[in-house]
Amino acid sequence: MAIEDDVLVIGGGIAGATAALSAADEGADVRLVTHKESTLRNASGLIDVLGYLPSDDADGASEGPLVDPFAAIPDLPETHPYRTVGVEAVREALAFFDGIVGDAYLGAHTDDNALVPTHGGSIKPTARYPRSSAAGLASDRRDALLVGFETLPTFEGPLAAAHLEAAGVPFQARGVTLSFPGIVRDDAKVTRYAHLLDRDETVSTATGAETGAREALAAAVEAHLEGEKRVGFPAVLGDEGPDEVRAALEAHLGVDVFEVPMGPPSLPGLRLEDRLYAALETAGVEVRSGVPVVDYERDDGRIDRVVVDRNGAEIPHRADQYVLATGGLVGKGVESNRERVIEPIFDCHVPHATDRYDWFSEDAFGEHPFARFGVVPDGELRPRDGSGNAEFQNLRAAGAVLGGYDYAAEKSGAGVSIATGYVAGRHAAARATDARLATNDEVTPQ
Amino acid sequence: MARDTEVLVLGGGSTGCGIARDLAMRGLEVTLVERGNLTEGTTGRMHGLLHSGGRYAVSDRASARECIEENRVLREIAGHCVEETGGLFVKRPEDSDDYFRKKLEGCRDCDIPARVLSGREAREVEPYLAKDVERAIEVPDGAVDPFRLCVANAVDAERHGARIETHAEVIDLLREGDDVYGVEVRHDSGPGKRTHRAPGTTEEITADYVVNATGAWAGQIGAMADLEIEVRPSKGVMTIMNVRQVDTVVNRCRPKGDADIVVPHETTAILGTTDEEVEDPDDYPEEQWEVDQMIDTLAELVPILEEARTIRSFWGVRPLYEPPGTGTQDPTDITRDFFLLDHDERDGVAGIASIVGGKFTTYRAMAEEIADHVCAELGVDARCRTADEALPGSENLADLENAMDDFGLRSPIARRSKQRLGSRSREVLETDEPNPVICACEGVTRAEMQDAIEQSGSDLNAVRIRTRASMGNCQGGFCTQEMAHELHPEYDEPTVRDALDELYQERWKGQRHALWGEQLSQAMLSYALHATTLNRDSDPAGRDGDLEYGAFDAGPDAGPDADADATDRTPLDRRADGGEDR
């Protein structure tokens, strides 16, 4: 006997989690199975909606940064996932997301994008940002001190400050490089920095005195403040208790403290993942990770069941509706070999050039077709086959497994995952409820 | 008339750098000019095989003998650039028995130590060899790092007083009547040591004698003084795998053919190669079939290659040369020997010689021959010492071994950098400063980066060839930014930004022949990191026009700003403005 649910979501990244929460919110019984780490571990934790529009200019330069992402959505090509779900659904989905994360994220007070400093010292447009990054916004005119650490080569404070000024920010930025109190290994992981601060471990300072890690860090920074009203750090300020860590540093320094988002492993991304999984638990979604879906059985135009590999044992899972949220090339929801590009579970149609040399542009930041690889959805987000019909009546796709958009160039990654996850979850729940009512009808005819 | 230098060497590949070192050690005043970085030509695009001579033991015994001699010399003078992997000539059922026998005889005739292994014995050495491999001949092939070896020659030449000028392209040969007396070079602008000459300026450098060591480009240089040099550039592909499937050089034991060798190199294995004549050594097609052929054909020897992940492919052009009138059709039949062309004797033009053909493995012997010639021309009586004196980094390998223990080298990272730096390890790595890893794939630490930056300025491609940073699995996705950070504050922000862009684009280009499977996923991850997280593709710092920061969200607490200049903005701007005095 197979495991049975209303909705089975495959893939536990931001798209899958949103789909599961959205379906559960409509009253469906939802299960989520996922394989490996989601892309949130790599992503900065910012929720981009739309920062740039692809341009039709010959020079290929994109248009932006856009002040209002929502106003620009109708200008996107028709095949873009935002056009499939429509701008109103994007707004609803973001409101749904705001409800899930509560006050951990800001940006809901306006339609306008915010410009957040990057760890390379540029800025980038985004729609929602973690509270921990709020004091760093580039449109805020207060001068900023950027603090880097000798043992963290990914963030070079003085260089980032100079770069921000080259980007024309409306404030003065200055940087310093310090040694991080309590870090003894040159190659400590970012989580080590975070845990030192979370637990406020006792560390010895340059003078030999013993003190808490937060106190020691604040003291080291204080000596370098020259009237700046805000101080930025690489995003290592706490893993479990970032708010507390920041509050302690702010209390000591008497200025605002912010984090500059970083590359993998990204603590802000992981914190968001933790929040989403906590919400899944609260919503009663059954979650199991470490288990890939490896196969499926078809029944007419529907998926009858999928097969999940649990440490070698093949367990069938049945649901009325399925959501494919296995990610793109990074999450492995889209794969390729020398001959073709595939969606590995259901072999849904993924358009691509036959010559693999046409999959990319010669310029590292050119228009890369590979960035748009993914399944092609119909109006209900059901993947279509090569001739344009839904591959299965009861399969929907959400997030990076969808094709037709380049989230890296547009700055639209999390936004598309949230919008399509939300809509796929709503549709799946509605269909499952219809089905349940239909069977109830059969049992007790009236 | 006094000349700027006694000898002017054109070309900074292994041949040119070898000649510069040899002549400088003999006490001559030497200047070397190279249009790009050192190793920019064929030397930086070769297979990394330190030939035992086995490959030539049937077809070209003179070359085979020279290879084994030089192979022995390089193990001595450049131990830190050589990995003594050993090599196998492997016979499959369909390969000729007769050829196998000839190969063995040839090796023995040329003094190349050779031993026959059964198929089973060969698989004990290399477990991934195909099950049906019947026999193999074991020879002392090795792996050599052309970047380190070439740079070590240049560094040693400098120590002996030579001037090494990179990013200086020869644009004309200075010729008066039947005498060549120097060149005109154009100095390139851009980041790095190359800024030591004003951007785009030209310079005339005069010399008593000019040596044209520009390899596949020698014909182009010759043409500047109406000298005809019949170089026949021939391209070859090499495909890099993400792991080292073999620890021994694996050759196919059959006459000639494409895709017949796998060379282990650091953490990777490199498949090669093809042999196709091209018109222009700077512009030739790099074709998909070549990459496919490497994988498909070499999988006959090592089946797991079929499924393995490749990280990039690259091409090089052989500087093959044919004496006038030979007219060989197939480039694989053109001799691998080298030729010293004395243009005085050959064309009646004095003051210049060209050196063409040859192999990386025999660069030192080639350099010795030409240095002898130059000394004879200039009436200098000095002996060659390059075979006896170790290169910087290899002076004392026993020291190196001890140093490994001294430094408590359990960590693979430290061991890797020790191997790269050789006897210079202590000088470079002993630091009181924090020394974090900058490139995790190749285990390159800050101290090693800083040492390379000292040598090459802000040119991160030059730093890369010295350290291997950004040459591993991620192909720079995770470390190019970090590498660039190491340039600051010595170099200012715009220079760092340019240097990063240049390195990143270079790394991208090389991956295009590996973009499928895992490597395509990796490419998407790198692209996302650099475009999404860092916004490098739309960085306002690189663009014209001011960005109107005031139009964007400044945070929920940013109330209306009473700033005077806010009056001429839209209400939206005002709402979004931050306040300086909160």
Ligand SMILES: Cc1cc2nc3c(=O)[nH]c(=O)nc-3n(C[C@H](O)[C@H](O)[C@H](O)COP(=O)(O)OP(=O)(O)OC[C@H]3O[C@@H](n4cnc5c(N)ncnc54)[C@H](O)[C@@H]3O)c2cc1C
């Ligand atoms: C380096 C980087 C930085 C980024 N920065 C930003 C940013 O700043 N802002 C922004 O908005 N976006 C950003 N993005 C984009 C954004 O993170 C992604 O678009 C988004 O996370 C994709 O989410 P997803 O849920 O669709 O896929 P993923 O997060 O990739 O999740 C897919 C999940 O499905 C699982 N899976 C795959 N196959 C199977 C199977 N067969 N069975 C079961 N499970 C399976 C995977 O293991 C994975 O857990 C960034 C992306 C990257 C790579």
Ligand SMILES: Cc1cc2nc3c(=O)[nH]c(=O)nc-3n(C[C@H](O)[C@H](O)[C@H](O)COP(=O)(O)OP(=O)(O)OC[C@H]3O[C@@H](n4cnc5c(N)ncnc54)[C@H](O)[C@@H]3O)c2cc1C
């Ligand atoms: C595919 C392939 C694989 C190979 N594998 C091996 C191997 O495994 N083992 C081995 O021993 N040999 C191998 N070789 C051969 C070996 O790489 C070459 O013989 C050797 O590197 C040639 O060195 P070079 O210094 O003569 O030429 P190059 O390295 O090409 O040096 C010539 C230099 O001149 C410069 N130059 C050109 N024009 C100008 C100008 N106008 N002004 C200034 N400078 C200029 C170029 O930039 C270049 O750096 C291989 C060759 C190829 C093509």
